[in-house]
Amino acid sequence: MILEAFRLAFEALAAHKVRSALTMLGVVIGVSSIILLVSIGEGAKAYILKQFMDLGTNVLIVLPGKQTTTGGPMTGISTEHKLTYDDAVAVRRRCPSVKAVAPLIISSGPVKYRNRKRDTRILGTTNSFQDVRNLHVEIGSFIPENGDLKPTARVCVLGRRVKDDLFGEGDPLGRFVRINESQFRVIGIMERRGRSLGFDIDDLVYIPVGAAEKVFNTDELLEIVATARSTEAVPLAQEEIERAIRRRHGGHDDFTVIDQRELMDVFARLLTTFTYVLAGIAGISLVVGGIGIMNILLISVGERTREIGIRKAVGAKRRDILLQFLAESAAIGLTGGAIGILIGAGGAFLVTQLAPALPTSVSFWSVALAFLFSLAVGLFFGVYPARKASMLHPIEALRYE
């Protein structure tokens, strides 16, 4: 009976092709935007998670100040003890689960070569930085390994963009640049990495942490970055780091150790919420499409009053008529939904083609949900017109001109 009703419904829709197509359009637009927006949201999430993965899943970050929430602002709150180079040394010495550790001072300032100048970020660190952050020198060498001794040599390694800007095609190795009015000898150029999480990794200059302390007149680290020996060793490494630094800080918990995966989870949750919000907004247009279905169906019931009368005269019950019109609205919803899914998936594919940086992914759940939702919209908005049709009195319906 239901199959029969659907066959009948598609015949009825085919009888008014333009009208049916226009009615479907609302659902098509709603469903395709849900599919497209969700796929972009999911794509963005996958992209950002991949960026985090590239940084390593065994990364731990030590920040000054006690933070109760993960992912909050990372500015140091009033601390009794700053995070210093010696803390980094303590981690390196006392934490067997830690593979590599690098202190970090970040400042910004002008870097000059002859008459050229670029304002950029300057990173004070040690040789281990390339291991913890998985960044490598392409030409020359990185900040020299200095054991536990604080490296203070006036040497620098240029990010690709800085090198291009100051030297063009020229060879910068062995040349001197001025950073904050101090002379630094260029000893290396980093490999090109592009942007990550909105941050241009090529627009950086690396100098030894000791030199950075002098040039910027500080002995406070922004953070200490460490890597555990393996992903499984992360919790143990975290404990060891906390113990080592707490001991140096006289038992105070005035620092925070963040597991990068926690940070990743925060981002993932944020993006999931973002995706839901997008899908919700697109869902509104689907509801508008549903109202369109109801409107056209009400007109159709009016036009086909005589047909309803005839069907009732030959034995159609209320539920037969109800089913007939519900099947029509469901058919509009389902067909619109199917077309919308195709268009949405096609749009997502196109986005990836045009912007490879944004890998969209059409997930099964979004397709299934959009399809069910369009069916539900069709049924929901079909109930009122279908009920109206089913309640018609056979004689009045037959008399209707």
Added chain:
Amino acid sequence: MIAATGLTKVYEADGAPPVAALRGVDIAIERGDYVALIGPSGSGKSTLMHILGCLDAPTEGRYALDGEEVSHLTEDRLADVRNRKIGFVFQAFFLLPRLTAAKNVELPLVYAGVPRGERRQRAHRALASVELDHRASHRPNELSGGERQRVAIARALVLDPPLLLADEPTGNLDTRTGGEILSIFDRLRVERGTTVILVTHDPGVAARARRVVRLRDGRLEP
């Protein structure tokens, strides 16, 4: 076949005084009888036909159709009774314009729950009995008036109901074509024993019935 007593029908419109279309009609019709229902417009013959056809329920009175009391059935039960026991033929044919002749004839079978394959066969047989099987795949607008009314008759008899109700079946047809339609009723009555009730205002048409029932002001004339 039909036993009705004290049928009344009062229409109550909002604000307007109630109008009595039937004022106590007693009517009995034997199985296989051929009755013409005549009367001037406003006499209540349409109302009586609707009630006898189970398209409407009487305000008061009792009505037994084929031994089944139907005067107080719900709308859906009435639909079921119409489907099983009554075939309708209307003046304006009342075919569905989008459907072919065969599909129109199938309609009562759909609501009787007959499976598709069997529906097609039975519709074809019904069309053959009115000599229209060669027009089965035509739509109503491709058929002449007489052909349309024959499709409607095929639809009415496809479930082989005991009662055929015809409301001015020749009203939209010329005399010759109308005569052909009336011959089909004669044949049905003889071959199948179908009870025929014909509503008409044409004395010539009424003359072909075995019995004429006259209605005036909502009452039967003696």
